[in-house]
Amino acid sequence: MPDSNDYLLMMSGIGKAFPGVQALANVDFFLKRGEIHALIGENGAGKSTLIKVLTGVERQDSGTIVLENKEILAKSPQHAQALGISTVYQEINLCPNLTVAENILIGREPRIAGSIDWKRMNAQAKQLLQRLDIDIDVTQTLGAYSVAIQQMAAIARALEISSAKILILDEPTSSLDAYETDKLFQVMRKLRDEGMGIVFITHFIDQVYEVADRITVLRNGTLVGTYETDSLPLVELIAKMIGRSLSDFDDMSKIKLESSKSIKADALLQAKDLGRTGSIEPFDLDLHAGEVVGFAGLLGSGRTETAKLLFGIDKPDSGTLTFAGKIIKKFSPLASITRGIAFCPEDRKADGVVDDLTVRENIILAIQANRGWFKFLSKQKQYELAEKYIRLLGITTPTADQQVKNLSGGNQQKVILARWLATNPQLLILDEPTRGIDVGAKAEIQKLVLELAEEGKACVFISSELEEVLRTSHRVVVLRDQEKITEFSGADIDERKIMQTIAGS
Amino acid sequence: MSKLSWKHLRDSQLFWPVVALALIMLFNLIFIPDFFTLEIKDGHLFGSMVDVINRGAPLMLLAIGMTMVIATAGVDLSVGAVMAISAGAAAVLINPALGKTLIGSDKLVEDITATPLWVVILVALAVATLCGVWNGLLVSRANIQPMVATLVLMVAGRGIAQLITNGQIITVYYSPYFFIGNGYLLGLPFTLFIVLGVFLFAWLMTRRTAIGLFVESVGINASSSFFSGINEKNIKLMAYTFCGFCAGIAGLIVSSNVKSADANNIGLFSELDAILAVVIGGTLMSGGRFSLMASIVGALIIQATTTTMYALGVPAMAASAIKAMVVLIVILLYSEQFKDVLGSVIERKGVQPS
Numbered sequence: 001m002p003d004s005n006d007y008l009l010m011m012s013g014i015g016k017a018f019p020g021v022q023a024l025a026n027v028d029f030f031l032k033r034g035e036i037h038a039l040i041g042e043n044g045a046g047k048s049t050l051i052k053v054l055t056g057v058e059r060q061d062s063g064t065i066v067l068e069n070k071e072i073l074a075k076s077p078q079h080a081q082a083l084g085i086s087t088v089y090q091e092i093n094l095c096p097n098l099t100v101a102e103n104i105l106i107g108r109e110p111r112i113a114g115s116i117d118w119k120r121m122n123a124q125a126k127q128l129l130q131r132l133d134i135d136i137d138v139t140q141t142l143g144a145y146s147v148a149i150q151q152m153a154a155i156a157r158a159l160e161i162s163s164a165k166i167l168i169l170d171e172p173t174s175s176l177d178a179y180e181t182d183k184l185f186q187v188m189r190k191l192r193d194e195g196m197g198i199v200f201i202t203h204f205i206d207q208v209y210e211v212a213d214r215i216t217v218l219r220n221g222t223l224v225g226t227y228e229t230d231s232l233p234l235v236e237l238i239a240k241m242i243g244r245s246l247s248d249f250d251d252m253s254k255i256k257l258e259s260s261k262s263i264k265a266d267a268l269l270q271a272k273d274l275g276r277t278g279s280i281e282p283f284d285l286d287l288h289a290g291e292v293v294g295f296a297g298l299l300g301s302g303r304t305e306t307a308k309l310l311f312g313i314d315k316p317d318s319g320t321l322t323f324a325g326k327i328i329k330k331f332s333p334l335a336s337i338t339r340g341i342a343f344c345p346e347d348r349k350a351d352g353v354v355d356d357l358t359v360r361e362n363i364i365l366a367i368q369a370n371r372g373w374f375k376f377l378s379k380q381k382q383y384e385l386a387e388k389y390i391r392l393l394g395i396t397t398p399t400a401d402q403q404v405k406n407l408s409g410g411n412q413q414k415v416i417l418a419r420w421l422a423t424n425p426q427l428l429i430l431d432e433p434t435r436g437i438d439v440g441a442k443a444e445i446q447k448l449v450l451e452l453a454e455e456g457k458a459c460v461f462i463s464s465e466l467e468e469v470l471r472t473s474h475r476v477v478v479l480r481d482q483e484k485i486t487e488f489s490g491a492d493i494d495e496r497k498i499m500q501t502i503a504g505s
Numbered sequence: 506m507s508k509l510s511w512k513h514l515r516d517s518q519l520f521w522p523v524v525a526l527a528l529i530m531l532f533n534l535i536f537i538p539d540f541f542t543l544e545i546k547d548g549h550l551f552g553s554m555v556d557v558i559n560r561g562a563p564l565m566l567l568a569i570g571m572t573m574v575i576a577t578a579g580v581d582l583s584v585g586a587v588m589a590i591s592a593g594a595a596a597v598l599i600n601p602a603l604g605k606t607l608i609g610s611d612k613l614v615e616d617i618t619a620t621p622l623w624v625v626i627l628v629a630l631a632v633a634t635l636c637g638v639w640n641g642l643l644v645s646r647a648n649i650q651p652m653v654a655t656l657v658l659m660v661a662g663r664g665i666a667q668l669i670t671n672g673q674i675i676t677v678y679y680s681p682y683f684f685i686g687n688g689y690l691l692g693l694p695f696t697l698f699i700v701l702g703v704f705l706f707a708w709l710m711t712r713r714t715a716i717g718l719f720v721e722s723v724g725i726n727a728s729s730s731f732f733s734g735i736n737e738k739n740i741k742l743m744a745y746t747f748c749g750f751c752a753g754i755a756g757l758i759v760s761s762n763v764k765s766a767d768a769n770n771i772g773l774f775s776e777l778d779a780i781l782a783v784v785i786g787g788t789l790m791s792g793g794r795f796s797l798m799a800s801i802v803g804a805l806i807i808q809a810t811t812t813t814m815y816a817l818g819v820p821a822m823a824a825s826a827i828k829a830m831v832v833l834i835v836i837l838l839y840s841e842q843f844k845d846v847l848g849s850v851i852e853r854k855g856v857q858p859s
Contacts, residue, residue, distance in 0.1 A: 313731075313732070333731060333732055333733070333734045334734040334735075334736060336734075337734040343732065345732050350726075350728055350729070351728045351729050351732045352729055352732070353726070353729060354722045354725045354726045354729050354730065355725065355726065356721075356725045356793050356794060357718075357721065357722060357725060361718060361722070365718075365722060365730070365733045365735070366733045366734050368715045368718065368719075369715075369719075369733055369734035369735045369736075370734060371715070372715070373714055373715050373716050373719070374714050374715070375715075376713065376714045376715045377715075419733065
C-alpha cells in the first residue's frame, strides 16, 4: 500500500458491473499532486467508467476513493466538483444556444443586487479564456464557434472552479488541430506546476509521450499497471493496451495492394461542377467501385459538406451528380439509400445512434427505412441480421437487445457501420469513422474498409488523421477552405506533399 | 419469483401503471363494497366497473392518439377542440333544419336525420382527421414547435365549432345516433368495442409494421433517423393525423352520450387528461419508447379515480383536489430519485422485494 501522503487521490479496488458487463474489476488508480497522469486503454477498457465513478455519475459496487486522506463518495457531478474534482467530458456537454460567457459561468454567475452582473461575467469569462490564450467575443453564442473553441470553453469552465484539485480531461484533443493541442498542453503543464493533479484520457499515443508523467493502462475492465512514462517504450505500451502485436497494421499495406487490383475503370459516381453556395465550391469527382478515396483537409475544409452533398442531405445548387449511369434528380437520404449509397455521419451521438433503441433496432433502421412503413422485417429476420453483424464486426454486447447507449463508443460506431452494411450499399461514405475510438478498433475498421473495397464497394474515407487516410486510401482528395484543391493517387501519395497542400503552402 | 424475472417485470413500462390501478381497485374493494357488483338489467351489464369503461372510453381513445404524438416528442393540445368540431359537425348534419330555411319546432324535435347516419359519422371523422393533418403539417412542414402549433387549433377550434353550430347548443333527437355512446352490444357497452377496435388497429399499425419503430426512433433522435433514411416529417404528420382521428371518435361518443353538441364545453380540458394518461402510462414527454396499453391503463386510473369519488360521495369541489393527489402519487412512483429513497427505506428495513 503506497503512503497516502504522497497521493492526492487514491482509488483502490474499484469494481462496477452493468447489465451483462463487468466494466471494472478491482482497479487501483493513484494520482499524485502536480502530475499529468494518462489513463489509457482500448474501447470498453473501463476508462470512462472509472471516471464516472470518480465524478459521481455512477456509484462503484466495491472499493474506496480517498481524496487528500479523506474517504469520499461523490453523489453527483456537482458534488464531485464541490469536492474539487472537475471534468471535461469527451462529448462536450455545453449549451450551443447560450453565449460563451454563460456557458463558462453558468450556475456561478457574478451577481449584483440579486441579478446577473453581465459586464463582470463577460469580463471574467474573457479572462478565463485568455488564460488559455484564446481571445474571442464571449458574448457570441457558443454554437457559432468551432468544436475546438467549444472544447476550450469547456476546459475554461472546469478551471473556473477555484478549488479544483483534480482536472479530468476525457479525450480533450480529439477535435483540436496541432496548434490548439499544443496550446492545451501548455495550459496543462502550467496547471501541473501549480500543483493540480491532471487525469488525461486520450487515444493519441504520441500525445501521451509528449505530456504525461505517468501512465495507467486498463484492459477489459482490469488494471494492467501504472508506469513512469520514461521507462515504458511505445511498443511495450501498445502491447499492454491491446494485448496483441501490431502486425494488424503491417497487414494493411498488403491488403491495400491486393485490393487496388480490383478497382473498376468505369466511374460509379460522377460529380460534375457539383457545388452548394456557402458549403462547398463546385468540384469534379469520380468514384470507382473497389476503390477507397480519402478526403484530407482541416476541420471546415469542406470534407463533411462534400459528403453531405453526395448523400443528398444537402441539395446542390450547381452541377450534376451521376450515379451508376443515371443523373440524380431527387436528393434525400432515403433516395440515396435506395440507390445504394450509405453514409456514416461525423457526429455519432447527434446524427448516428438512436441511443434508447436496442442494438438490433439500430442495425435494421436503414434497411427498414428503405423497405418502407409496411414491409416490416420479421422479428426472426431482424435477429438474424443483428446477430450476423454482431459476429462479423465483433460488436461487444451481451445481447442484440441491449440498448445502444450502454455500449462503448467504438462498439456504437460498429453498430452504425452494421446499419449501413445491412443495406448492402455500392458506395459507402465514412465521415470520421474512427473518431474517439482506440488503436485496436481503429485498425479493425480501417481493415474492414479495405475489405469492403475488395468486395467491389466504392468507399469514401474521411478523417482528420492524415496518417489514417494515407494508410487506407488508394486515392486522396485534398480540400481546403471549402474547395477541392487536388487529388493524389498511386505513387504520388506522399505525406509531406499532401500536408503542404492542406496547409496551402 | 426469481430476482431476474422480477427485475424484468419491474422494468416493463406497464408495471407501475398496473400497480397504481390495482391499488385504486384494492381501495374500492375495501371501502366501497358494491363497487365490483355487476348486475344484468334488460340483458345489459351494469355496475361501477362498466361505468369506468363506458365513461372512460373518450379518454382512452384520446390517450391512444396522444401516445403516438408524444412518442414523436410532440404534444397535441387541440384534441378537446377537435372533439367539439367533430361533435358540432355531426349534430348539424343530423339536424332536420339542415339546408331548410324555415322549419317548425315540432319537426325539429322529431326522431329523424337530415343526412344518413353513416355519412354523418364519416364526415365528422373526416373533419377531425383534417384537423389532425393541419396540426401535422404545422409541426412537420412548417417546423413550428408542437405546443405552439397545436395551441392554434386549441383556441381556434372552439371558434370553428361555434361557426359550424352557428353558436347554438344543438340538441340531437335522432335516436340511432345515441347508440354510439349509450348502446349495448352483446350485453356490453358499445363504446368498449370502439375502444377495442381503435386500440387493436393502433397496436397492429405500430407493432406489426415498422411505424412503431420509426415513431420511437424519431422521438429519440430525429436527426439520426433522418440520416438513416426515415422520413421523419411523414412520421410526425401521421401521428398528428391519427390523433385527430381519435379525437373525432371521442367527440362523437361524448355528443351521443349527452345527446347534444355544445361547442364550448365538449371535451373541455380533456387534452390535459389525455396527456396525463399518457404520462401515467410511462411514456416520456421527451418522446421515444411508448406503450399503448400502458396509456390505456393510465386513462383507466384517471377515470377510476373519478368514479370512485362519485361512489364515495365526495363533493364535486373536493374531487379535483383528491384526483390531483392520486396523480401526484403515481407520478412520484416514476421519479428515479423518489424510487431511490423508497428503495433505501425498504432496504434498511431488510425487506427484499423478490
